[in-house]
Amino acid sequence: MTMFDKMDKINNGSKTPKYQQVVNLILEDIESGRLKIGERISSINEMSFDFLLSRDTVEKAYNELKDRGIITSVKGKGFYVSSTNTSNKLKVLLLFNKLSSYKKIIYYSVLETLGEKATVDIHVHHYNKSMVQELLERNMGKYHYYVLAPHFYDEDSHLMDSYDIARQFPENKLLIMDRAVKGHENEFPGVYQDFEKDIFHALEDGIEHLKKYQKLKLVYPRGLMYPPEIVDGFKKFCFYYNFDNVILDGIDAEPLYEGDVYITLAETDLVNVVKKSREQGLELGKAVGLISYNDTPLKEILADGITTISTDFEHMGKRIAELILGKTTEKVSKNPFKMTVRKTL
Structure with a gap:
C-alpha cells in the first residue's frame, strides 16, 4: 500500500x-x-x-x-x-476474595443485568494482595472494567489497607464491591457494606425480639478473615442498649444456655447451634435465640426458619452491572442491609 x-x-x-x-x-x-x-x-x-x-x-x-x-x-x-475477538461486547473481570454461595448470588445478578452486552470472567484472590497484582499485570488492558472485592489480610489475619492496590488499576476502569477502600470511599465507584453500622442498625431493628433474652453471644471465628468491624458494631450495640454480651471463637466445646441469643457467622457454627438445641431440648426462638449472618434460601426453611441479618447480594450485583452499563448516576452507594425475623428469634 x-x-x-x-x-x-x-x-x-x-x-x-x-x-x-x-x-x-x-x-x-x-x-x-x-x-x-x-x-x-x-x-x-x-x-x-x-x-x-x-x-x-x-x-x-x-x-x-x-x-x-x-x-x-x-x-x-x-x-x-493479542486477540482476534473484535466483538463490541464489554469485557468485565470480577476479582472475588473467595467463592461462596453469596458470591455466586452476586455473580449471577451481574450476569443477568448485563445480559448479552458483556462477557464476565472471575478470578479469586484469596485475600492476597500479591495475587491481585499478578492478576492485574497479566490482564492489564484486556478488560473494560475490573470489579474488586478489596478484602485483604496479612499472615496474622489482620485486615490490611487496600488503597495501594486500588490505585494500580487503570483510571476509570475500577469498581469496588462489598468493602469500601477505607479513607477513600468516594474516590472509587462501587457498592459496599458498612459492616459496623450494618450490624448495629440491624440488631437495633430487632431489639423488641432481643429484649426477651438475657445475653447476646457473637460467634466470631478468629483466623477465618471475617470483617473485624462486625465485632465493633456488635460491641457498640450491646454497650448502647445495655445488653450482657460475650464474643466466642466457636461453640464446639460448650453447651447452649437458656436465655442466650447466638449470632453466628460461619455455617458450621449455625449448624452446631441447631444440633445442640435439639440435643439439649432447648426450643429455638423461645429458650434460645439464633441469628445467622447472611441470608440464603436454605435458611428460610432450616429449623422452620432461621432469623438472619444480611446484605442484599442480588442488589449488589445488579448495582455493579448498572454502573458498568452507565444506568445509574450514583457512583458510590451503601448496599441495603436488614434483619429478617423468623422462628429462631
Whole structure:
C-alpha cells in the first residue's frame, strides 16, 4: 500500500472521529486475517506519519484497542495483536476474595443485568494482595472494567489497607464491591457494606425480639478473615442498649444456655447451634435465640426458619452491572442491609 493509499483510508469529512477510523482500520485487518495474534502493528509514530495524523489521535485509538484487549504493548518493542475477538461486547473481570454461595448470588445478578452486552470472567484472590497484582499485570488492558472485592489480610489475619492496590488499576476502569477502600470511599465507584453500622442498625431493628433474652453471644471465628468491624458494631450495640454480651471463637466445646441469643457467622457454627438445641431440648426462638449472618434460601426453611441479618447480594450485583452499563448516576452507594425475623428469634 502506497503512502497515498494509506492517506485515503482516513476520511477527513467523515462524522466518525479520526481515532475511531484508526480503530476500525486495525479491526478490519484483524477480521480479514491480514493481522494475526502475535503480529506487530505500526508504532504510534509510524501510524502518525503514514496517515498524517497527530500522535494524540493514534494514541487514543491504541488505548481503546488496549482497553478492549485487542492489542497489547511490550515495553521497548512496540504493539502486538493479542486477540482476534473484535466483538463490541464489554469485557468485565470480577476479582472475588473467595467463592461462596453469596458470591455466586452476586455473580449471577451481574450476569443477568448485563445480559448479552458483556462477557464476565472471575478470578479469586484469596485475600492476597500479591495475587491481585499478578492478576492485574497479566490482564492489564484486556478488560473494560475490573470489579474488586478489596478484602485483604496479612499472615496474622489482620485486615490490611487496600488503597495501594486500588490505585494500580487503570483510571476509570475500577469498581469496588462489598468493602469500601477505607479513607477513600468516594474516590472509587462501587457498592459496599458498612459492616459496623450494618450490624448495629440491624440488631437495633430487632431489639423488641432481643429484649426477651438475657445475653447476646457473637460467634466470631478468629483466623477465618471475617470483617473485624462486625465485632465493633456488635460491641457498640450491646454497650448502647445495655445488653450482657460475650464474643466466642466457636461453640464446639460448650453447651447452649437458656436465655442466650447466638449470632453466628460461619455455617458450621449455625449448624452446631441447631444440633445442640435439639440435643439439649432447648426450643429455638423461645429458650434460645439464633441469628445467622447472611441470608440464603436454605435458611428460610432450616429449623422452620432461621432469623438472619444480611446484605442484599442480588442488589449488589445488579448495582455493579448498572454502573458498568452507565444506568445509574450514583457512583458510590451503601448496599441495603436488614434483619429478617423468623422462628429462631
